[in-house]
Amino acid sequence: MKKRILADMLLVCLFLFAPWYFTATAAIIFILLFENYWEGAALALIVDSFYSLPEISLWRGFGFLTLSSLIILYVSSFAKRKIKVL
Amino acid sequence: MTKIYPQNRDKRKKRKTWILIFAIFALLGATNGNVRNFTVKAIINVTSPVFKFSRFVAEKKDSIVFLFRNKQSMGEELNYLREINIELENEIILLESTKKENEELKILLSRPEKKSYILGSIISRPPQSPYDMIVIDAGSDAGVKNGMRAVAYGSVLIGHVVEVFTNTSKIKLVSYPGEETNLIMENGKISAIGLGLGGGNIEVKIPSSVKINSGDKINTEGTSHYLLGTADKIEADALNPFQKIIFRMPVNLNELQKIGLEK
Numbered sequence: 001m002k003k004r005i006l007a008d009m010l011l012v013c014l015f016l017f018a019p020w021y022f023t024a025t026a027a028i029i030f031i032l033l034f035e036n037y038w039e040g041a042a043l044a045l046i047v048d049s050f051y052s053l054p055e056i057s058l059w060r061g062f063g064f065l066t067l068s069s070l071i072i073l074y075v076s077s078f079a080k081r082k083i084k085v086l
Numbered sequence: 087m088t089k090i091y092p093q094n095r096d097k098r099k100k101r102k103t104w105i106l107i108f109a110i111f112a113l114l115g116a117t118n119g120n121v122r123n124f125t126v127k128a129i130i131n132v133t134s135p136v137f138k139f140s141r142f143v144a145e146k147k148d149s150i151v152f153l154f155r156n157k158q159s160m161g162e163e164l165n166y167l168r169e170i171n172i173e174l175e176n177e178i179i180l181l182e183s184t185k186k187e188n189e190e191l192k193i194l195l196s197r198p199e200k201k202s203y204i205l206g207s208i209i210s211r212p213p214q215s216p217y218d219m220i221v222i223d224a225g226s227d228a229g230v231k232n233g234m235r236a237v238a239y240g241s242v243l244i245g246h247v248v249e250v251f252t253n254t255s256k257i258k259l260v261s262y263p264g265e266e267t268n269l270i271m272e273n274g275k276i277s278a279i280g281l282g283l284g285g286g287n288i289e290v291k292i293p294s295s296v297k298i299n300s301g302d303k304i305n306t307e308g309t310s311h312y313l314l315g316t317a318d319k320i321e322a323d324a325l326n327p328f329q330k331i332i333f334r335m336p337v338n339l340n341e342l343q344k345i346g347l348e349k
Binding site: 055 | 105126129133136140144210214215256258
């Protein structure tokens with residue numbers, strides 16, 4: 001749990017101070033490392049809200065990060081479950 | 087056969103519920119404009135104070151780091167800046183006379199120039215943002231409206247307002263991918279459309295017969311024009327009737343603190 005809180009704090013700091021690609025990379029790594037890392041998807045939603053435009057056709061601007069983070073989250077949790085079963 | 091224990095079943099159920107909630111929410115945001123606006127407004131209102139605080143922290147950090155910088159490099163920088171200052175002072179003398187002449191001509195042609203601006207501080211900029219967008223701390227409360235032109239240093243057009251909230255506004259930069267801007271190549275005396283490429287770059291296609299040199303000024307169209315940039319990379323091909331000019335915005339967004347929104 002401590003590790004997860006530290007990861008959350010790091011992600012917030014990256015979001016506030018670092019270029020977006022560092023934040024995106026960290027979010028993907030944390031999604032893969034932790035179980036059900038919803039914080040990553042929530043942050044993607046915040047980033048998209050902050051920077052997207054309504055004129056963007058793909059999910060009104062929520063497609064780039066929010067949709068991709070949801071897909072990564074779902075696929076990773078599915079894969080983890082399968083690997084555990086095997 | 088795999089046995090599913092009750093606690094695992096609960097976990098799975100919880101996960102599925104969360105995915106369903108998020109999917110419904112995202113789908114609503116994707117299809118319904120009002121839901122999107124509500125979500126964006128709520129998130130921006132909550133997060134913009136955090137952003138303002140982060141800018142404050144970044145500025146403080148810069149001023150602390152400045153104290154510990156190498157003395158020699160500081161001296162070199164100072165000499166360089168002194169030289170630049172002399173150059174700029176000379177340019178100002180020339181500019182003053184041109185400005186005066188321009189004003190006289192405008193009065194003569196009954197086109198007096200009355201520009202007023204709303205000042206805004208940048209709270210987020212590329213590369214923090216994945217798109218060529220900046221967020222400023224002036225919103226509808228300060229009188230900001232959609233479509234207002236964003237100007238840096240009083241003479242450089244950097245973009246226009248695309249979304250306005252109570253205390254914040256989003257500005258789409260002229261270099262936003264696919265963004266079109268009407269411009270005039272000052273030396274070539276030809277108007278064209280600049281196409282944003284992202285990352286601060288803009289592309290223009292003009293006939294190869296027009297002679298353009300690297301460093302030529304590129305301005306916006308209109309009586310009271312703004313500077314867009316200077317020709318940087320010129321790609322001309324003998325087989326192609328058009329030449330491609332790529333230029334960058336003449337401002338460093340990382341150093342830019344405040345911008346003006348033309349009323």
